Amino acid sequence: MGHSHSHDHSICIETAIAEAERLCAERGSRFTDLRRRILKMIWQGHKAVKAYDLLDQLATEGGSAKPPTVYRALDFLMEEGLVHKIESLNAYIGCPHPGDNHVSQFLICDKCETVKELSSDELTTAVMNAAKQANFAIRRQTLELHGVCANCQRNREAA
Amino acid sequence: MGHSHSHDHSICIETAIAEAERLCAERGSRFTDLRRRILKMIWQGHKAVKAYDLLDQLATEGGSAKPPTVYRALDFLMEEGLVHKIESLNAYIGCPHPGDNHVSQFLICDKCETVKELSSDELTTAVMNAAKQANFAIRRQTLELHGVCANCQRNREAA
DNA sequence: CTGGTAACGTTATGCAATAGCGTATAAACT
């Protein structure tokens, strides 16, 4: 039922928080309580989370957060490479391997909404070659592949 | 000296409109005056155009268009493959070769804002391979490369 | 000319993101 990989997700969360802690300490960035809470919320699952959902969650937890609060935290987390923005969804996803210098490429299942971060050397190379051929100096790339993941293809009851 | 390729852009516009005319006729789709005007506006240059800029332009031309008017026209143009949306900019660009079945890959210059549509077989193949490897069935891809185009690199006076 | 369908207009609203400014707090220096 419900979720696919069936793994102990609490480990994902813990790892992500621990890594964030470590990296921020290393860089002298301040991993405040708000930022930690928001990163945790984003890691509640492997789906991309919307800014206003974070707002609602914060509201539930008692506080009275306004949009700028959330967006500032997201900006911080993105600068530190701890989360990525999925442009085609206006939503945010935790980065599973922050610290590594890497580009962001995503497989986004339109059925279960799971977002998986890729690292395909072939794909990265192809991007670089395409840019090189046009003498184009890449600074940032948005590579988001939408479709149906392996799990949802198997469980095709849910049309 | 603003623009780069220095080409007779009126030809681009005319070609785009003519192609649109032809395709819609072929398909029995109605290429109305509004849709034509909006497609023309989008083709005013090789930059991506924002929905509300189109609104403003329509207002200037006398009419009193509201957002849905513009978005419906954009939806139509996208369905017909005449324009593409650049997700990372929330903006729209004319397709230089509608009719061809093709995926959309873009080089977006962050200096002059020119958007160039790519068709790199190597890149397309790499995308397909990456998906295949994950047993992922692609339906749609967003591939947007931001950086500095060849022209802007040459004219680096403008930091 | 009547009925249907698609296009367009109008009003209103919801979600996404930023502006601008004030306050609190932590670190860094005397």
Add this chain to the structure above:
DNA sequence: AGTTTATACGCTATTGCATAACGTTACCAG
């Protein structure tokens, strides 16, 4: 300790992007 400085966070408000819901017009088919 006390002062300075930088950063984080909060608030009010506004702008930008997009769609819902419904009414009206234009056009085509019978």
